[in-house]
Amino acid sequence: MKVLVLNCGSSSIKYRLFELPAGNVLTSGEVERIGEAESLLRYSLPGNSSPVENRHPIADHREGLAGIMAALLESGTVQELTELAAIGHRVVHGGECFRQPIRVDDEVIARIRDMIPLAPLHNPANLMGIEVAIQVAPQATQVAVFDTAYHQSLPPHAWHYALPYSLYTEHRVRRYGFHGTSHHYVAKQAATFLGKPLDQLNLISLHLGNGASATAIRNGQSIDTSMGMTPLEGLVMGTRCGDIDPAIHSYLNRVREMSIEEVDRMLNRDSGLKGLCGHNDMREVHELADAGDESALLALDVYGYRLKKYIGAYFAALGRVDAIVFTGGIGENDSGIRTLACSGLEALGIHIDDAPPRPAANNILCLHREDSPVRVLVIPTNEELEIAVQTMDCISNRVA
Numbered sequence: 300m301k302v303l304v305l306n307c308g309s310s311s312i313k314y315r316l317f318e319l320p321a322g323n324v325l326t327s328g329e330v331e332r333i334g335e336a337e338s339l340l341r342y343s344l345p346g347n348s349s350p351v352e353n354r355h356p357i358a359d360h361r362e363g364l365a366g367i368m369a370a371l372l373e374s375g376t377v378q379e380l381t382e383l384a385a386i387g388h389r390v391v392h393g394g395e396c397f398r399q400p401i402r403v404d405d406e407v408i409a410r411i412r413d414m415i416p417l418a419p420l421h422n423p424a425n426l427m428g429i430e431v432a433i434q435v436a437p438q439a440t441q442v443a444v445f446d447t448a449y450h451q452s453l454p455p456h457a458w459h460y461a462l463p464y465s466l467y468t469e470h471r472v473r474r475y476g477f478h479g480t481s482h483h484y485v486a487k488q489a490a491t492f493l494g495k496p497l498d499q500l501n502l503i504s505l506h507l508g509n510g511a512s513a514t515a516i517r518n519g520q521s522i523d524t525s526m527g528m529t530p531l532e533g534l535v536m537g538t539r540c541g542d543i544d545p546a547i548h549s550y551l552n553r554v555r556e557m558s559i560e561e562v563d564r565m566l567n568r569d570s571g572l573k574g575l576c577g578h579n580d581m582r583e584v585h586e587l588a589d590a591g592d593e594s595a596l597l598a599l600d601v602y603g604y605r606l607k608k609y610i611g612a613y614f615a616a617l618g619r620v621d622a623i624v625f626t627g628g629i630g631e632n633d634s635g636i637r638t639l640a641c642s643g644l645e646a647l648g649i650h651i652d653d654a655p656p657r658p659a660a661n662n663i664l665c666l667h668r669e670d671s672p673v674r675v676l677v678i679p680t681n682e683e684l685e686i687a688v689q690t691m692d693c694i695s696n697r698v699a
């Protein structure tokens with residue numbers, strides 16, 4: 300069956316069309332700069348090296364998605380839109396409502412709308428994508444797949460903050476966690492690779508991209524995760540600070556007269572690697588560090604140390620760990636960061652091989668020594684494929 304995966308942002312739509320169950324990508328592309336004078340529809344077809352680019356004004360998401368559908372037809376990827384069995388939508392925040400993917404109906408739309416205060420930057424765009432997809436491709440089943448859903452298995456002691464209880468009951472203040480689709484995907488890949496059923500597998504999964512999060516997985520289920528009520532908590536990220544003392548807000552308000560909004564913006568956009576050394580892209584941080592730049596060297600140390608602390612904490616939470624999994628742009632490519640995170644943890648049974656990583660099946664790399672009790676793996680993530688598979692499972696009434 301053909302499943303289209305959509306990831307809608309405020310001025311962009313990314314898409315990928317899969318043939319399932321094989322998992323082949325038939326085409327992928329994106330619409331950028333929606334609402335601007337020169338919008339762009341770009342897509343590629345397997346076997347064609349250069350992408351097709353089409354520049355013209357695209358007024359809104361409805362026009363953008365109509366353009367994507369026209370591109371699917373023109374390129375011959377589908378002969379008729381009725382071939383699209385389903386459209387899987389990435390939705391950032393599912394709150395406590397959604398533990399798994401769900402077919403979209405009016406009630407689901409109302410509940411996703413109700414979640415907007417929790418994810419004001421993401422859910423409105425995700426919702427707009429769903430609403431225009433219903434208009435543009437009414438024959439396809441629409442399925443919502445939530446970034447938060449995988450973490451709904453957290454026990455209360457992991458998701459409660461030590462705040463007045465009424466903040467949870469009245470305002471839904473709690474840990475939700477994000478990147479769930481990626482953590483779930485690499486956990487399933489790890490289970491296949493290690494030849495152990497997912498429901499018997501304990502993992503520490505580290506998704507290190509522009510955003511970054513760590514997840515403790517017991518018997519295949521998320522039992523703790525570093526991002527919190529918002530994606531700001533936890534690890535050091537490209538521009539986000541991760542864990543800090545919450546009293547810094549009021550201190551900055553007093554000594555610099557910064558408003559809550561200004562502090563918020565600083566913590567989300569001007570902190571993390573960027574705050575420490577001026578660059579949020581890890582490759583640039585390495586270039587500076589290689590040239591001896593002190594602030595870049597410090598940024599790497601802070602980043603690696605935070606990761607190591609989370610590995611230790613999640614080891615304590617899990618008791619037994621089968622494997623540590625690195626994924627995301629940094630996790631998949633940056634051997635220096637992986638070494639910083641895992642070095643000195645031999646007492647926990649984590650032994651990294653001095654030899655180069657050993658390639659294994661499915662583009663997986665093994666970093667551990669053969670005799671290491673804890674395996675250390677690099678597993679490329681594929682959130683779009685996971686959304687497509689969960690969408691297929693949902694419309695086939697299989698549990699994702």
Ligand code: ADP
Nearest residue numbers: 507508509510579580581582627628629632633
């Ligand atoms: P996103 O979270 O936006 O999906 P990615 O998963 O693509 O982001 O990760 C982006 C990060 O990965 C950037 O910091 C980038 O510098 C880093 N990265 C990509 N390739 C490499 C590499 N070869 N070495 C080190 N870092 C890399």
